[in-house]
Amino acid sequence: MWTLIFIAAYLVAGNLLHRIIFPEKKPAVSKCFKPGQELYSKTEGFRQTVVKQENGYVHCTLQIAPFAAGPPVHIHTGFDEIFQIENGELTVWVNGEIKKLQPGETLRIPKGTPHKPYNETADTIRIKGAIAFPEKFAFCLVQVYAVMDSQPGFERSSKAILQMPLFQANGFDSYLADGPPVFLQKTMGFVIAPLARLLGYRSYYRKYDPLLIKK
Template identity: 25%
Template sequence: MAIANKVIHNPITGETIRFQKTSRDTHGALLEMESIFYPFSKEPLSHYHPYQTELFMVQEGRIHIRINGTVKELVKGEKLEIAPNTIHSMWNPYTKKAKLTWKVQPAMNTEYLLETGMGLAVNGRVGKKGAPGFLQSILILKHYKDVYRLAKPSYSLQRILTIILSPLAHLAGYKPVYKEYLD
């Protein structure tokens, strides 16, 4: 479980997160983090959050965000709110780091998703772009379906795939949550 001031890092995508307020601190109302995107970080898969609103405030540097296919630049002092079900991705293509305040409301179990994904990356259990392998992704998508969904394929197809392939993923030794990544 995330605690205030815990730091997690993804060496593949070039992102570091410091939890400021966790689900436990706010009784589930808010997850607040400081996120650092190092220079030339990679664009993650386009995704959306079905029930959560995100607020990003740029504290230092600048960042790219793709919203519904259109790329926008955010600079120091700017903020952006992303409504539920808005397809997006964020990365830093620049030569200097970007630091953001990132708020997620309600928190739900987003911190576990972040800890799991970054823990897998630290342990070398992701591909060159920072995403877990197919069967690992199946379990993550199923377990965290209320906080994270890929833009493609359609959610209906994601549900079918996760239902059909989850038993195989479990048999192969994958888990949706790894306790060693959660403090």
């Protein structure tokens, strides 16, 4: 009984402090991105360049470095991804199946589908046109990229357990496909977030602010 009371008190008081009394100070996401800004991940080998931000989306071109490992196998719950390439051959792991994408072909990844794009070749692959991401996702992606690059192995570390729920609660709609079910990851995030804030973790770090990233 006392354990349940303690858990309930932690959830109520912790989230009250985290979300209402001491909310994080963050810029308006709708004004974060300018054409030419880069979203770059050395860890993943992805370099995205902003084309425009409008109507709640950030449109980016994408270059994938030779032999880029790409992101972990992940799931988006709120948007589809469409891949078209201008050159080379892009490998995409989709729900247990390996697909080889050639120029002129289109691959749609429906939301909720585990996937992982990566480059097995020595070519720098260019995505055709621009990819549109929800602006909150793009805002968090800059922060996620910076944290991953500054902390090698972060995505599989204990720090990720505390950090990622804060990013996800702020709009980073990306969940590990080989982790617990997505609904459980979201629930864990609600539980962990107050503790993470207390330990100094944030969903926004000014040094990774998209507006401060040089072209």
